Amino acid sequence: MPPRTRKNSAPGYTVPGMKPDAAGEVIALLQDRLNALNDLALTLKHVHWNVVGPHFIAVHQMLDPQVDAVRLMVDDLAERIATLGGSPVGTPGALVAQRSWDDYSIGRADTNAHLAALDIVYSGILEAHREAIEKAEQADPVTEDMLVAQTGRLEQFHWFVRAHLETESGTLLTEGVRDEKTAARKGKR
Secondary structure (H helix, E strand, O other): OOOOOOOOOOOOOOOOOOOHHHHHHHHHHHHHHHHHHHHHHHHHHHHHHHEEOOOHHHHHHHHHHHHHHHHHHHHHHHHHHHHOOOOOOOOHHHHHHHOOOOOOOOOOEEHHHHHHHHHHHHHHHHHHHHHHHHHHHHHOHHHHHHHHHHHHHHHHHHHHHHHOOEOOOOOEOOOOOOOHHHHHHHHOO
């Protein structure tokens, strides 16, 4: 999920030592990550409600702590935007209007189908978070540190998902797949 380009709107003030134009760029970057993680929290909860099959309880219970952690990340992003002098936008309409990715497309499905689709979702989130880290590196090391910490947690959650999709030989059932519907089909063993 590459960040959608938005007009840089420099705040009237920002943190000491940072120029308003640079803060505006970081704010736009953080707003994109806020949108992505808000979407991820909703998607994880959707999967939590719609997962079925023999491994239901394990996956169902694995997802709630991920939802809680991602919601805390969203709050951190929003508070960083405000700290930099911006106004975080967390409304559903803004999220849909600003995002560059499609809605999660799997409804009621087997645990491995959902986990395979989540593998694709997490991959997109992590790729975009890493891009954001690179952009924040020069502009704001505080934001960079926050994104690095979030990426570490998100990578761990991704590993939890992928552990269900790994074969004994160490390959993923979703190897080479880039869309969640194909991944869901391949995830079924």
